[in-house]
Amino acid sequence: MTTTPVSTSIDELCINTVRALAMDAVQKAESGHPGAPMALAPLAYLLYTRHLKHNPADPAWPDRDRFVLSNGHASMLLYASLHLSGYPLSLDEIRNFRQWGSLTPGHPEHGLTPGIETTTGPLGQGLANAVGMAAAEAHLAAVFNRDGHRVIDHHTWFICGDGDLMEGVSHEAASFAGHFGLGKLIGFYDDNRITIDGSTDLTYSDDAARRFEAYGWHVRRVPDVNDLDALDAAIAAARAEPARPSLLIVRSVIGYGSPNRAGTAKAHGEPLGTEEVARSKERLGWTVAEPFTVPEDVLAHWRRGNEALAFANDAWRRSLIAYAKAYPAEAKELGRRLQGDLPGGWQQALPVFTRENGSVATRAASGTVLNALAARIPELVGGSADLSGSNLTIIKDSPVFSAANPAGRNVHFGVREHGMGGILNGMALHGGVIPYGGTFLVFADYMRPAIRLAALMHQRVIYVFTHDSIGLGEDGPTHQPVEHLTALRAIPNVTVIRPADANEVAEAWRAALLHRGGPVALVLTRQKVPFIEREG
Incomplete structure (x- = not known):
């Protein structure tokens, strides 16, 4: 399958930087999964720069949004996004992808890399974890929030793929989420129609939209992951659904930009090869020959909102002070719980x-x-x-x-x-x-x-x-x-x-x-x- 060359706008340049880093890291490691990061780069860019409530300078902010990459084999999507967003994850760590002792293992590991909310890789588990995070947020918000004081108020986001939805655990967790009306849970299903063995037609013909609608989810389709306006509109619709979790079914092309591997199983779990990487970069309009290059204007654009994100973090801390003045006992209790300390006696x-x-x-x-x-x-x-x-x-x-x-x-x-x-x-x-x-x-x-x-x-x-x-x-x-x-x-x-x-x-x-x-x-x-x- 061939792909259409993309424009050279700053958005596209930011997106293609993710694709280039994914290709370079997998190629240098001589192992990994380049296809999904290349496909989903527009979604990651949109989430991290426009929608996630987070602060790269404070990855443990208690009221941050949680983001889970359930299809953890696409880890370079996450690592590239964290680096470009300004988390403490250096470009050298990207270069050391999948190497012993690096902060960029083959699958994301919680507690190792700043910004990683859970360990994923076994498919379906991340989706279930996201449901649990949303349930905890709903519980704590109900226990502690008061009129004019929404100290717990954040979303949980996840990306999953065909493999996640084939796994039985996804059925159990999605059914639970729909029944309990976890409206601040928003998921993206990467509908690339490719598995390791080939086309999903070999084994998978579920109507995911009707399945999730039957669970009680709000479902929308985005025909092309490269359409940022359509993604924005779908996310806005999901945010407007407070009583139902949302699944946004996003059509993508695995290995997007690769002249000979895009849309095929060969893009899934192996390096593209030096020549195909070069061809892919050319197709994408990427003119930088040196691998692991991040243009300065790209870094600036990815991080242009960081000051506002830090301000939001500070505003939350100020709101916590106001909450403590109005509800001192509740504030003390919330702080204890978030620290993980047990009560005295x-x-x-x-x-x-x-x-x-x-x-x-x-x-x-x-x-x-x-x-x-x-x-x-x-x-x-x-x-x-x-x-x-x-x-x-x-x-x-x-x-x-x-x-x-x-x-x-x-x-x-x-x-x-x-x-x-x-x-x-x-x-x-x-x-x-x-x-x-x-x-x-x-x-x-x-x-x-x-x-x-x-x-x-x-x-x-x-x-x-x-x-x-x-x-x-x-x-x-x-x-x-x-x-x-x-x-x-x-x-x-x-x-x-x-x-x-x-x-x-x-x-x-x-x-x-x-x-x-x-x-x-x-x-x-x-x-x-x-x-x-x-x-x-």
Whole structure:
């Protein structure tokens, strides 16, 4: 497929700089994915220069917009945008793309590179994380905002591709987002109709628009990603939909600008080759021969709005001061939660079980402990994958999280274990809440990719896995976990605790809340266990 040469306007020059950097970095690394960054450069340019509320000088601004690249293999799109926007990511790091020790690994890694909100690569996970971030924003806004004081007020954005939408986790998470009316979630589906094996016609004929409309999303199409005005109009329409998440289906050409590879699977996951890079740059009107060149006027244009972004950040901090004067207790509580600190005296709420009340199933003890702690730790927010009565994850006398009441703390995730895992990660990454989720231990298998990512990202997520053995009852081998403890313990950085009695459950919850370096799995019985006498 051939492509039409683009103009030499400043917008096009800024966009083509992203394309050139993507081609150069992948070529130098001799591996990577140039096609999607070349296709989506106009969208990234538009988002970072006109729409995202962010501040390159303060990547951790609590009220920033969150942006997730779910198709993480397109990482050069993100790295080029961050560098050009002024984040602390140097051009040398772009040159070291996919090299050991660089800040530009093959797939984005949270906690390594400034401006990266989550680790993506396993397709579909980023979409689910974005849903969790939007849910956390909705919850915190409902809890803390007051008339005239919108201290939590930001959007969550994501880009996904065909592969993300093929993965089952995307169905679970998108269904959740539509049901709960997460209107400040805006996604872009890169409809390039290409997979690694070839055309999507080989395997994928879903009508994504009707699918997401059925979930309750607002859906619009943009026929050409290079049409900045059409993209702007679609984004404006999405922002005007406060009660529904939005999916903007954007048609693109993978490897845009490449004379011989554009629109083909050969543009997806390998370098274009030195000669094809040169031809592509010529086709795009890129006249600079030296690789990794960023024209000064391009850098200035990408960063022309940074002063206004910094001012918005400062304005938010001034609004926080005004909020603190009007609502001092709420402001102090918000600050504590955003810092991730636990409230003073919370450990005094831990129950102590006796011989009289301690001979219970450890899941029952967990329900008691959770409710005792929830009264002291209001940021505990979570629920179960349709097993709350079995996992005992309900916080009593607390409302249910819903579209009408996002301040609720009891989240009904539905029969969506994998989606729940990804959403929990997004909630933890957003901050301000400590998310937990429950299901039967045997169904931890459904969550495994999300658990592994929580571990990689060192996220504070608590799993309540009940019915931990053949003692679960009469459901038979399909529900009897045998290999699951070993499988969970094999994941680096996952803390697995299987308490022996009720008091050990209390200690397990204490350990889970104190541990800020990774997820904790509490593995609990259905059957009663005897109280253990302890001395001293």
